[in-house]
Amino acid sequence: MAFSPDGKQIALGSSDKTIKLWDTTIGDLQKTLEGHSDWVSSMAFSPDGKQIASGSDDETVKLWDTATGDLQKTLEGHSDWVSSVAFLPDGKQIVLGSDDKTIKLWDTAIGDLQKTLEGHLGWVRSVAFSPDGKQIASGSDDKTIKLWDTVTGDLQKILEGHSDRVLNMAFSPDGKQIASGSDDKTIKLWDIAKYSKSSKFLRRPFARHFKLRPCREIQTSEPVYNLEFSAYNQYLATNIGPIMLEGIAMDKRDRHLHSLHSLFVREQWIFYGEAPFFRLPSDFQSSSSDVQGGQVAIGLRNGQVFSFDIDRHLLQSMLNAPVTIE
Template identity: 60%
Template sequence: MLCCLNPDCLNPQNPDGNQYCHSCSTPLIPLLRGHYRVIKVLSDEGGFGRTYLSEDMDKLNEWCVVKQFAPKVRETSALKKAVELFQEEAQRLQHLGEHHQIPALLAYFEQDNYLFLVQQFIDGQNLLQELQQGITYSESQILELLLDLLPVLKFIHDRGIIHRDIKPQNIIRRRSDGRLVLIDFGSAKQLTATVHTQLGTTIGSHGYTPIEQMQDGKAYPASDLFSLGVTCFHLLTGIRPSKLWLQQGYGWVNSWQQYLHNSARNGTALGDKLADILDKLLQIDIKKRYQSADQVMRDLKNQPSQLPEPSTLLTDSTTIYSPVPLKLVNQKLKKRLLINAVIVLLALGGTWYLQYIPQLITKSSKSSYQPKTLKGHASDVNSVAFSPDGKTLASGSDDKTIKLWNPVTGQEIHTLKGHFEWIWTVAFSPDGKILASGSKDKTIKLWNPTTAEEIRTLKGHTEGITAVAFSPDSKTLASSSLDKTIKLWDLATGKQIRTLEGHSQPVAAVAFSPDGKTLATGSWDKTIKLWDLATGKQIRTLEGHTKLVLCVAFSPDGKTLASGSKDKTIKLWNLATGETIRTLKQHSDKVNSVAYSKTLNNVILASGSNDNTIKLWNPTTGQEIRTLKQDSGYIYSLAISPDAQTLASGGSADNIIKIWPLSYF
């Protein structure tokens, strides 16, 4: 097989002998730079390009890994910074690859307007894969891990490199000799380099990243040692540190041993020696933590110091971090703590953004009600939607599938497959005959929800589909896209009616008014636009949000529009005047979804946020009615059943959907 090197190709595998890709018609390259035969895609680098498994034909078909750099970003400054990061990774590998437990850099070159980096292929499994296969780590295995990896950390730290992202996924057990290999230096930084780049991101992974790296973007050898300690905890207990971190912030590390005792993997205490070492690795206060790999190895081996104590990299002016649970951290610090930003330039159009740690909810005891959980997706749930009769719930996921559920029993009815990339949005037609799904693969698919068969595929957008909405008469579909446009489709023919242009950034949300005469669209350009559907002309632009607009919803009477934003607020707009009625400010992170429900007695507005909460509001008074809190994770999408009795939420927490009975609240 031969792999197409067009990073946007949806089906890049080609049989030998093809000159052009059967999927995208791109000319195929039999040997990259005359040496490397690219065989298959190993991973998509989230907007940077792709990583491929390849053969080096000059080395008796030896396996190697080819990283392609093809950032989908147009902004000059962002592109320049992305190129710099890729070049820095090559330079790091060139200097570090001499160590036998770090992949060697084999080549770095440009071809056909793309940059390529070729690395040594490590044959083996990473430690997360071992965990997922049920492997249990004993105390002796953790000791062996530390003795194997600490010399590697000493090697990189002595050369002024901080890895910044040590976790089980980035540690591979080499099949040939069982040694551990540290991979993925794409997040590493020179010790003296500033981390707060013009794109404003921190680097690391939820739960594994120490507080100094998460809060201020500063990393030291002791920062990698904290991540190593968390990795040991994960391997011993099987408990994901990210889940504990989202629930408690850094408070969980003060009582980490209780999770060891309670774990089904290991019911006995560690020996005092290893427990003390892990305690010191997991100190929140960096000054109380081990400062070097040498110090840890000395304690492991019970050897007296043969080296002078290294001076801490912290100065007298450096902030000291108090090891206390998140709920006791002062309010100012809470606001400054930052969740790791993942580089997904394709999905975010070159914007690296910051998330804030969710705050603990202490509202009424009813917020502790445990909702029903629907399990089945293998990745994040980005969108949920009820059918008009309320008997079916649809969900779209990063696992490229749509699932149909019975919301009463929680049973899965169908799984719909056909998209090649993440599914970002799903919606039912008001007559219940069609389910629409929009994907990162730039297509919209229409499905028969009864038979689970695909009706047709709508193509026309040049970037991923962010949202879809049906007109009240079920005759028209509106779609919004990262390509900055909105398209209207005739559902009877599948043909485009028109394209609406006017936003200067990707369009994230779209909604029809109840009378079907007006369309509202929300964009990353911080504005909301209202469109006359009869003419396709703009009616007005609503301005007031200070960051990306991520969701919009019309009130049942069509007189008010609600919008949610990355600025952590919800705005209610008077559609007759275009003025803001009020701003709701109780969320502590970006608002991903808003939805109205109406009963005979009242109207409720629901909002879902990255702060791990759903809030119910009285839109007339602006008063918060209730806060519903998930166990962990972001909330990406909300849907309220037609009878206003049930709320469904989808997000990043364990790839599940929650069903909340609104009548309870």
Template identity: 35%
Template structure:
């Protein structure tokens, strides 16, 4: 067994070297998908998997995880020395967990203590007092947890935790909800990452019913109010780079698909008001380039470089349909507003309409001579629009799958198209233009942008505005009726502490100016007095504005701390719920074993059942103690959170009257 593991490690090492050499010798492979739809190493990975005994080798405990544990973790967590009462060298012991409960959650690395420890996301870290494991080894842990905690290649996946909420709707949301449109409430605006330069913004989505837009930043998603351009919240995307964003038809959920090129991909759904992730869908081995949530919120469809379209259940995370039709990367997809159809497009120009309930193909369209970059449905679900690298926009009649309209939209390629509620369209292209079109395809208005390649575009909820992003990381808002630019959104904001420091310096600069001496000329005395009054008033307003900004940023910093504490308490609550579920399962198992023992006649079988029953009773006692400890910790954390929330509310109420006097 050790010889086999050594061989596997050598093969893994050699493949890493080959991959690195290929990337260094082929610069074209590292181009951004925004410009070429090429991702690095995909072809090599296909070749590697073809050499293996299975096209998609399963990541298992015995073959992949245990060798890493023996090399990095076994010194502290073995059957003889169980630091934290945790043994990682046995599959059953690892699943059982340690003194603080289970350390892995099937299908959910982000909720697994082991994953948080090896990535150094939380204390205690593994290995302790050392750098995190190499990325190639971390990927093994992540794939194993995401893939269902398989023991061997012949094992069945361990049942994972269901979503924290029931996402399904009784009736698909095809019109504006009766309740007020949802907006983020007290989310953190502390950036996850801030880089020296902004990256291309490939993901952009606007809420269908609220003044809210979501931007895909570096490992984070930024939420802005489109009325006043205020930053309302930042959602972390720990999977890597968010690539495709979609709001649910109700506007209450936000979907993000993304990941790491040639490594992993996933779709995450958030409650837009609380910022809580409510579901994690898919365990892909490459980036998710396109994804959408069905109108009734029961299904998620996704696609990417694997050329497959996958449809998952949001209730169970189960793969419902896997569609093999596209001959190239799946680059765009969207459910129809009525939920009856799914449109998917690929890098080869193919556009296909499916029945999402059974995965059956309905129509395959032909016409685009370049890759399909985006698809958008009209609200009545009768027309779907597609934009393409060939520069055209096409409208398709879904009753027969035939082309209803086509026109040349952009030189060099059309990269995005979006319908509004009235049937008008907006497009973005490689020529840098943002263009508004009538429902019939007549050009109405062009919005001046940055001159860079325009990547994504969307309408505001009320059709009054256009939001667009470009390759240089710029994001802007225009008034749709006249194309006037209303402002810009920062997709790469600095940390709050840096913003506070800048605001403090601004206040100090204004305060240190003082009054300038008036000229001695008597003839100009009256004019000087007027000028001084105006200057003093201007300075007073400027100082009030700077002070308000400073206080607002300080409040935001407190809000970020409060939000993080809420997330911690929510995670602790989920751990308690998981322990309670495990406790119930153990009790059921004890009842089953007791029944079998009472009915058993064979002495050998009775002895086996007695031992098994004894082990289960011991586990029940351990779980009960763990649950009691976790519940006590949760009560303490909840009390701390309640106190923090009360103090934050007092600070906010005390500062809000002053803030309301000055418009920021």
């Protein structure tokens, strides 16, 4: 599932081969998008919220108009299921990762295939664009992350260090770091900015020798399937809770604006930071979730979806309130 950029819609992909688009304010089903012939395995909104891209086990990606629900384009070319989808920050391109071990870059306006990036030895589990759109990162079952030049398609760097498949990655807001989660129960932080000067002279024949090691490793209690940097790199928001990043300087005027903790769903609980505060009924088995600000959406295995609006300021004031014992 995924929230739209403005938080007014939730899109949900399912094994029933459809995508359903819901209004988060009143909870109404707006559209049912039909056309895939197999499971919907990945999904993303465009940055302006006007399109949804859905990847499927049917080896295609479909682009939909969020206002009308019309199918705009079907992108075909992969020889296995599409496991990850990401839009370029300007929305003009989309990158797809597949279990056929390749990454494909498409033009969203005309639907043309622009580049096929080859080099991974295993399934491509995740793809991401840098904030400036100049780099693509791809994580794979071959335990590596590869950085590619968006314009030329050249392989720039290989990030090695995980001992199991790479499940997810995220660029920091300033584009200087990448965080990656793996089945090896670690999060690794990579400082890619310090190598930018030397790497810009690299071309594909030399890139395979330009391998980076992580600058920091964080042990986790379980694999991290979802992660993203918070504003100003203060912490990593993950499926197992927020992970603070030490040594990050913040301007004093920004501390108040970004002092609220993140919300996340784990097992039967909704957490605020490290504090569980709402328990789902035992028969509510969560299969997917997404969070945007104070909005939480949870998809259940029985096909139901629950959406919550949570006042994080109120939760914060309750946590800060003094406890009186009489």
